[in-house]
Amino acid sequence: MTKPAQSIITFENVTKRYGKVIAVDNVSFSISEGEFFALLGPSGCGKTTLLRMVAGFENPDEGRILIDGKDVTDTPPNRRPVNMVFQSYAVFPHMSVRDNVAYGLTVEGVGKAERLRRAEEALALVKLDGYGERKPDQLSGGQRQRVALARALVKRPRVLLLDEPLSALDAKLREQMRFELTQLQEKVGVTFLIVTHDQDEALAMASRCAVMNRGVLQQVGAPSDLYEFPNSRFVADFIGQVNMFEGILSRDDPDRAEITCAELTTPVFLDHGVTGAAGSTLWIAIRPEKIELKGRKDGEAKPIMEDAPEGANVEPGFIRHISYLGSESVYEVDLTSGRRIKALRSNLTRWDQEDFQVDQPVWLAWHACSPAVLLS
Amino acid sequence: MSRSRPGPLDYLARWPLRAWMVATTVFLYSPLLTLMVFSFNNSRRNIVWRGFTLDYYAQVLGDDSLIQAFINSLTIALISTLFSVLLGAATALLLWRFRFPFKAGLEGGLALPIVVPEICMGVALLVFFTKVLPWPTNMVWPFNLGVIIIAHISFSFSFVASVVRARLASFNREQEEAARDLGASEWRTLIDVILPHMRPGLVAGGLLAFTLSLDDFVITFFTSGPDTTTFPVKVYSMIRFSVTPEVNAASTLLIVITVALTAIALRLQGSDGAAATAPH
Ligand SMILES: Nc1ncnc2c1ncn2[C@@H]1O[C@H](COP(=O)(O)OP(=O)(O)OP(=O)(O)O)[C@@H](O)[C@H]1O
Numbered sequence: 001m002t003k004p005a006q007s008i009i010t011f012e013n014v015t016k017r018y019g020k021v022i023a024v025d026n027v028s029f030s031i032s033e034g035e036f037f038a039l040l041g042p043s044g045c046g047k048t049t050l051l052r053m054v055a056g057f058e059n060p061d062e063g064r065i066l067i068d069g070k071d072v073t074d075t076p077p078n079r080r081p082v083n084m085v086f087q088s089y090a091v092f093p094h095m096s097v098r099d100n101v102a103y104g105l106t107v108e109g110v111g112k113a114e115r116l117r118r119a120e121e122a123l124a125l126v127k128l129d130g131y132g133e134r135k136p137d138q139l140s141g142g143q144r145q146r147v148a149l150a151r152a153l154v155k156r157p158r159v160l161l162l163d164e165p166l167s168a169l170d171a172k173l174r175e176q177m178r179f180e181l182t183q184l185q186e187k188v189g190v191t192f193l194i195v196t197h198d199q200d201e202a203l204a205m206a207s208r209c210a211v212m213n214r215g216v217l218q219q220v221g222a223p224s225d226l227y228e229f230p231n232s233r234f235v236a237d238f239i240g241q242v243n244m245f246e247g248i249l250s251r252d253d254p255d256r257a258e259i260t261c262a263e264l265t266t267p268v269f270l271d272h273g274v275t276g277a278a279g280s281t282l283w284i285a286i287r288p289e290k291i292e293l294k295g296r297k298d299g300e301a302k303p304i305m306e307d308a309p310e311g312a313n314v315e316p317g318f319i320r321h322i323s324y325l326g327s328e329s330v331y332e333v334d335l336t337s338g339r340r341i342k343a344l345r346s347n348l349t350r351w352d353q354e355d356f357q358v359d360q361p362v363w364l365a366w367h368a369c370s371p372a373v374l375l376s
Numbered sequence: 377m378s379r380s381r382p383g384p385l386d387y388l389a390r391w392p393l394r395a396w397m398v399a400t401t402v403f404l405y406s407p408l409l410t411l412m413v414f415s416f417n418n419s420r421r422n423i424v425w426r427g428f429t430l431d432y433y434a435q436v437l438g439d440d441s442l443i444q445a446f447i448n449s450l451t452i453a454l455i456s457t458l459f460s461v462l463l464g465a466a467t468a469l470l471l472w473r474f475r476f477p478f479k480a481g482l483e484g485g486l487a488l489p490i491v492v493p494e495i496c497m498g499v500a501l502l503v504f505f506t507k508v509l510p511w512p513t514n515m516v517w518p519f520n521l522g523v524i525i526i527a528h529i530s531f532s533f534s535f536v537a538s539v540v541r542a543r544l545a546s547f548n549r550e551q552e553e554a555a556r557d558l559g560a561s562e563w564r565t566l567i568d569v570i571l572p573h574m575r576p577g578l579v580a581g582g583l584l585a586f587t588l589s590l591d592d593f594v595i596t597f598f599t600s601g602p603d604t605t606t607f608p609v610k611v612y613s614m615i616r617f618s619v620t621p622e623v624n625a626a627s628t629l630l631i632v633i634t635v636a637l638t639a640i641a642l643r644l645q646g647s648d649g650a651a652a653t654a655p656h
């Protein structure tokens with residue numbers, strides 16, 4: 001993917017307080033033209049607040065927001081070049097679908113013929129052609145959402161803001177809308193800024209995500225960056241599944257490092273250096289699919305990982321639970337320290353699921369490049 | 377199906393309840409029915425049926441002072457309704473939209489005209505308009521009705537405000553923000569989005585104000601003068617001598633007009649009330 005250079009929204013040290021609650025805490029980052037950008041985080045972390053500050057319904061207590069390089073602090077919502085799809089859709093119940101979609105053009109003073117043409121165009125874009133005469137109460141929830149989308153897109157905004165657009169839809173429709181939203185975004189080329197607390201949704205749709213926690217921006221990056229290179233325990237844990245171990249940096253060279261964890265029998269070996277003082281506490285995170293399962297028999301020598309010194313990155317354990325999920329199986333394994341961890345294994349053939357049974361002794365092994373080291 | 381405890385609606389099928397309902401209907405409607413029937417009775421004494429006549433309606437329509445009272449009543453009702461709806465809607469919007477000091481006090485004060493006994497309101501207004509702010513007498517019609525109109529507005533606007541305030545509570549604020557987001561100014565938003573939502577409340581409130589004003593007796597009695605008699609006050613002065621068939625006829629006319637207006641208003645409210653309360 002080519003990286004677009006032009007930054008369209010910039011947050012500069014934005015802080016927003018509600019009484020004693022700090023909803024958004026000194027957030028700085030920018031969004032580039034044409035991105036499908038997702039704001040991701042648990043409930044109450046300040047995503048909606050951030051989005052509403054872009055739309056102009058709230059103003060930052062500190063810092064500023066730039067749209068197209070212009071400070072919009074004093075610009076009211078009706079003069080900002082952004083449009084929003086609300087969580088409740090907020091379709092006007094007393095207006096027909098067409099009037100709803102054309103509303104933004106009506107207040108702008110666009111002529112009637114032009115208005116109708118663009119409204120029809122927008123309705124076609126969201127696959128609602130022929131629904132113009134209907135009243136919103138004659139539409140399904142999914143259709144009302146499309147009206148809200150068309151109504152916002154008809155204004156040709158610089159950025160389209162969407163607050164939890166899929167949360168009110170049923171699972172099947174949600175799946176479909178994910179796909180349609182990404183398609184729509186490619187088609188119209190408008191920058192999308194979407195708020196969600198569903199990490200799958202964010203990873204599937206977004207070209208870049210910002211992860212927030214309690215008002216603080218934790219990490220900004222492409223979905224794969226967040227998943228493979230999380231910068232904190234929070235991000236590692238929030239995105240996907242993870243096995244986390246606390247440890248002490250016992251050896252640190254430019255091209256290798258070792259971390260001693262109380263819950264593991266041997267130090268974790270890494271094929272890269274770590275930025276941290278020797279002896280400091282840090283955490284390692286290993287994703288379940290990056291842990292390999294091997295059968296283990298009594299008295300058998302420990303298998304050796306080719307990219308680690310003898311004995312490192314291999315741990316003995318017992319399978320305690322197996323969840324067969326069709327395409328893959330999740331194995332819950334107890335280590336000798338009693339710590340339970342998860343390993344995920346793809347069922348590459350139809351017999352793979354029979355390789356391991358509950359209570360079977362196994363080796364757990366991972367590559368020296370697999371664990372993510374987290375300093376906070 | 378096995379025998380089970382009756383649901384709340386099943387009770388309607390039981391005889392004590394039916395009897396009770398019949399009784400209420402009888403006590404509620406038979407006086408009205410009697411009144412209407414005897415307005416057509418060809419006898420000055422309202423006791424036995426002596427045949428059908430429209431004479432008393434002719435007399436009512438020929439009675440200039442009664443007609444004048446009737447016109448006064450309608451004028452007062454129309455003007456006070458107009459102002460009550462405007463004031464009430466503005467008050468409701470203020471209470472709904474803004475936070476300000478003493479808001480709770482204002483909200484409580486709004487209920488005052490509803491709970492204060494009417495007779496006290498009447499006396500208070502009488503004292504106020506004779507002692508504190510004397511309304512000039514001998515003004516031309518309809519300005520001579522000013523005192524009554526103000527008195528009516530002062531109690532009926534709080535009814536309107538309560539009704540509209542309740543309606544506004546169900547407004548989805550995201551709709552207002554959506555309008556702003558799409559480029560509408562605050563005024564435009566008020567007119568295009570908030571007012572349409574308020575409409576059923578405005579109609580209901582207006583209806584309430586109109587009927588309250590039209591049939592108000594106590595407050596009007598204290599604030600009306602010799603030239604500014606309203607219909608209820610006039611009827612009262614007529615029955616002080618005896619309940620004549622003219623009174624019956626005049627009352628029947630008033631009932632018919634009120635019921636007709638109510639039906640029209642409810643119909644108006646019903647049609648867009650349904651659209652406005654649709655799930656969003
Ligand atoms: N108008 C408000 N008044 C007071 N506190 C508010 C207001 N709006 C938000 N907050 C607080 O600010 C914090 C962030 O809220 P926000 O709505 O931005 O969270 P969110 O990330 O969108 O959560 P969710 O996923 O539940 O929608 C919360 O603690 C919330 O209680």
Ligand SMILES: [Mg+2]
Pocket residue numbers: 047048049
């Ligand atoms: Mg939210």
